[in-house]
Amino acid sequence: MAALARRQLMLATGAGLLGWRASALALAPRALVFPRDHGSHPDLRTEWWYITGQARSEDARLWGFQITFFRSRVDVAQGLRSAFAARQLIFAHAALTDVQGARQWHDQRIARAGFGVAGADEDDARIRLHDWSLERTQVPDIPGHSRWAIRAQADGFALDVQCTSTQPVLLQGQAGLSRKGPEASQASYYVSQPQLAVTGALTVAGQRIAIAPDLPAPDNRAWMDHEWSEALMHPQAVGWDWIGMNLLDGGALTAFRLRRADGSALWAGGSLRRTGESKAHIFGSDEVTWTPLRRWISGASGATYPVDWRVDTPAGCFTVQALLDAQELDSRASTGAIYWEGLSELRGADGRTLGRGYLEMTGYAQRLHLG
Numbered sequence: 001m002a003a004l005a006r007r008q009l010m011l012a013t014g015a016g017l018l019g020w021r022a023s024a025l026a027l028a029p030r031a032l033v034f035p036r037d038h039g040s041h042p043d044l045r046t047e048w049w050y051i052t053g054q055a056r057s058e059d060a061r062l063w064g065f066q067i068t069f070f071r072s073r074v075d076v077a078q079g080l081r082s083a084f085a086a087r088q089l090i091f092a093h094a095a096l097t098d099v100q101g102a103r104q105w106h107d108q109r110i111a112r113a114g115f116g117v118a119g120a121d122e123d124d125a126r127i128r129l130h131d132w133s134l135e136r137t138q139v140p141d142i143p144g145h146s147r148w149a150i151r152a153q154a155d156g157f158a159l160d161v162q163c164t165s166t167q168p169v170l171l172q173g174q175a176g177l178s179r180k181g182p183e184a185s186q187a188s189y190y191v192s193q194p195q196l197a198v199t200g201a202l203t204v205a206g207q208r209i210a211i212a213p214d215l216p217a218p219d220n221r222a223w224m225d226h227e228w229s230e231a232l233m234h235p236q237a238v239g240w241d242w243i244g245m246n247l248l249d250g251g252a253l254t255a256f257r258l259r260r261a262d263g264s265a266l267w268a269g270g271s272l273r274r275t276g277e278s279k280a281h282i283f284g285s286d287e288v289t290w291t292p293l294r295r296w297i298s299g300a301s302g303a304t305y306p307v308d309w310r311v312d313t314p315a316g317c318f319t320v321q322a323l324l325d326a327q328e329l330d331s332r333a334s335t336g337a338i339y340w341e342g343l344s345e346l347r348g349a350d351g352r353t354l355g356r357g358y359l360e361m362t363g364y365a366q367r368l369h370l371g
Contacts, residue, residue, distance in 0.1 A: 026184035027230065032176045032191065034144065034169065038136050040071055040120035040127075041189075041228045042088055047071040047120075049127060049134055051148060051163060052244065052358035053222030054343055055198050055211045062219075063202060063209075064097035064323070064343030065159055066358065067150050069127040069134055070335065071113075071120045090118035090129050091334040096157045096202060097343055099323050104342075105204070107154035108334040125226070144168055146193065148224060150200075158203035161211070163196035163222040168278050170194060170252060172271055178227075179285065180258060181234040181267045188229035194244065194252035194273070196222040218356040221246045233258065237266050239339075239363015241290055243311065243320055245346045247355035250275030253318070253346065255283070255311050257290050259363060265290065272315040287314050296325040298340075303328070303365035305340045319347045320359055328365075338365035 041047055052066040072089045091110035098104070109129045111118040120127045125136035125148070132152040139145035145165035152159045170192040172178045178190035198220040202209045211220060223244040242256040255270035268288040273280035292306035307322035327342025344359040362368045 035124040038125040047228035050225040062099040088113040110334040161200035193224040245357035301365040
């Protein structure tokens with residue numbers, strides 16, 4: 001099934017799951033409505049729900065975790081009458097990083113939607129893929145606040161984690177419509193939920209590890225991104241660099257850029273939401289620059305990744321430092337991509353720690369084709 005699904009995905013996407021199509025129309029600005037827009041949008045080509053986080057175990061060990069569920073519309077199957085046609089594909093990645101032990105685990109899944117095996121509901125976020133799931137529920141008595149329940153029994157590790165809102169939803173871009181390139185068609189609807197409070201447990205090699213309760217930020221904090229789009233990447237883009245950082249003071253910093261093959265920026269953006277505020281300050285495409293400071297070479301893929309960065313934004317100059325260099329993920333059995341995604345620290349120009357979160361870098365091992 002996995003091989004068939006990957007073949008259908010490649011046929012459906014052509015230049016890649018997040019690739020650009022000349023026929024794609026610009027997404028229309030619209031008011032996002034929740035909880036409906038936490039759910040799936042199968043009329044658009046691609047979508048993902050992405051949670052990254054950090055947790056302290058009761059022995060003070062620091063862990064990073066991530067889980068991403070993807071939905072892809074398979075265009076060539078839309079007109080088929082067979083119940084077995086793969087009209088939508090669901091696939092997922094999960095990873096766990098032991099910072100102190102300098103080790104990372106990673107696993108992946110893929111299946112066509114339907115038959116009780118995989119699916120993504122439209123009225124709210126309920127995504128399932130075999131024995132992995134991500135489900136949003138309403139926090140009692142707090143309107144607009146969410147609890148995201150992650151369950152994934154993976155190869156060598158497991159996640160049984162709850163991530164609960166401490167702040168309102170953050171609408172990226174212009175009221176949730178985020179440009180990702182120089183053409184209007186290169187855009188996504190983009191919603192974030194930073195500063196999620198983390199509880200639950202991790203499992204490594206059959207041993208359950210409880211997450212220590214009641215720790216101050218940035219420990220036991222997570223970040224959720226939900227994006228959906230018809231066309232995202234310009235044909236010159238080979239990949240992107242992205243950070244989502246939970247700040248010590250309760251703020252949230254996002255920065256990203258899409259990158260050409262020569263390393264130059266094709267497009268950039270991001271936001272800063274200060275603590276206590278409901279809206280974010282949105283950065284312009286010419287207001288964010290990324291400068292590599294240190295690189296690491298993967299022994300597995302041979303790719304070279306900048307694992308320390310200087311990121312200049314209208315909110316200030318920051319450095320981003322990986323807490324473990326070896327956080328490369330090989331997802332060729334599902335999306336076809338090799339990429340780097342890992343727990344990192346954010347520092348100010350004076351070297352002071354300002355927060356912690358995840359850095360993601362794609363397109364370094366090969367041009368990004370998620371198909």
